[in-house]
Amino acid sequence: MSHFFYQDKPIETPALILNEQKMKQNLKRVMGVQEKNNVKVRPHFKTHKSISIAKLQLTMGACGITVATVTEGELLLENGIDDILVAFPLTDSNKIKRLFKWTKIARVIFTVDSMEQSELMMNEAKKWGLNPEVWIKVNSGLNRCGVEPNNEVLELAKFIKKENVLNLTGIYTHAGHSYAAKTKEEIRQIAKEEALSVLNSVDLCEKEGISLPNRSVGSTPTFEAAATYSGITEVRPGNAVFFDAIQVGLGVAKADEVALTVLSTVVSRKSNRLIIDAGSKALTTEKGAHGNEVVKGYGRSLVDGEFFITRVSEEHGIIDSTEINNIQLNEKLQIIPNHACPVVNLYDFYYVQRENGQIERWLVDGRGKSQ
Template identity: 55%
Template sequence: MSINFAKIDTPALLLDLDKLEKNIDDIASFAKEAVVAVRPHIKTHKSIKIAQRQIEAGAVGLTVAKVGEAEIMVAGGIKDILIAYPLAAKPKLERVKKLMEQAKVIVAVDSVEQADLLEECFDPKNPLNVWIKVNSGLNRVGVDPNEQVVELAQHVKGLSGLRLDGIFTHAGHSYAASSTEEIETIANEEAAAVVTSAELCEAAGIPIPNRSVGSTPTFKIAGTVEGITEIRPGNAVFYDMVQVGLGVAKREQCALTVLSSVVSVKKNRIVIDAGSKTLALDQGAHGNASIAGHGFVKEHPEFVIARLSEEHGVIPVEGTVDVKLNDRLTIIPNHACVVANLFETYLVYRDGKVIDEWKVDARGRLQ
């Protein structure tokens, strides 16, 4: 059964509830089989309602990137939050202190300097939980694995305002992989960076009970490595064309689509009302080259959205095509995370019928 597209104004963000639930259940089933906890990253969906469904499916807590996201999720009733970002600015740390009155909050740490700034802000009577962020190859934030982790752990252990009980990493460079074999290699390196670092810390007398890995392309591999205790997939709640290009998911699993309208038909091009402010310009943040254009057009797989301006998407065509003004085109985004952040609400549907409208609660929470 198809949605009655004519009644929906465009561009609109559509969420297939059946696919969403299957994706959440798939993550939960994998975690149960692998005997690991799930702490999904909400930067993909930014929705309290989706986060609550993840918790109901067994997630032990959530991962966020920003304090603003954490504030929204705590207000929505979530009681265990990892802020997977190396916070150091005092205004943000003061907000974290307030959050700690309502929930367990964990903050990433990746340097001695940052740890010392955290120590200045937090009381030994109510210490801040911290996890060391390890660089497993993305070369963004994170301390190098093994010896440098131990050095940082020893320093943190001596600070009375901090409580260290975890090590984590994110293999975001897996998004640039050119084969499933390369993804597998990255996943095993990701797990090794965490497990070996944790083992070295424990050999030095510092217990590390939480050993966490992320990345949608790698979690089903890294999550099976002995010693890993937790996975943090984000994009896997929706999937998108980057994941399809990587071979991680099929188009049929993609729960998120953008509904657009044809606003102009010319002899060599079709123009839709979905531009960069709708579809974003992201074709793979870490170098993925497996996708063409700016999203997959479900009704016309042969179409390539070749060019975006702010409010226009341009599809080059040759000859006569069966498309007219006001026709609707449904697009699977290249990168679901950035597209969701551009909308205020999801139109949630099941069996071809829109049944609800959910707020993208944490959209724009950049601080």
């Protein structure tokens, strides 16, 4: 049984538990690509949504932080983090303006993936008299945002350079489809395609006299392999700060390396099942990002053997099993969530198991900042 106390009182469940020692080990692994491959690290904020963790990442060597939304970016800028990439093509003029005001005192990198969207940003930049830094997003196989590699990248780069309003300095991609891989070899192949979609596009642009010195790739499953390709200058893993059941299922991490768990309580015992107080509002209903079920159920509990959350409703999690006689009512179970990123966004704070044995509360500062 796991016992957790905060200020001499038992922690009420469900609760988010963060093991600081494991998190730091994960961060050392992430930052290790800098020395091995001479690349920078710009981790994603959307995984942890914590100012404390973002500043720890910077202290450990990150060159800046990646954000998914304007409100995340504003939060970081307001808290003194002055180098951010907005990894989302903005089309709302109000959102663009809200970040433009920071560009004179901080590095804010905007991203573009079409001539139409680039023109929207140019029009706003002209009004402000700015020359904002932008990177082109390329589609490396996820088939979400992004222009296609090579010729489409070149066409967009030429358009931006011709207008001479946006300061084009880089290209980036996200191989999120690696989450659907079934083997480590498939992950390595996706990492290769990810890196080459960037590097081949850069070569084409440079032959036309267009320099793209920043070449950034992302995705926790692929970042270590993609970083080995000469010419890649930056990686942007997000989930790697914690890891989760999906990463364990993919073979990217081991279960004992996962830093984030959800603490739950057994509230009912039946002959063939346990019911805990962590349901979909504590664990989500995700069973594998981008369509691949590399995990069982809705989370895994490691106590006296391995049990999976087989069913969830909003407040209830159910473990269907007849091998549960030794688990008692009110017993606390730690659950590895399937996907840490959306789970974090369900909580106001972490209970952090510090390396000195103490438990502290750290805010999930960016919770709900989805605009």
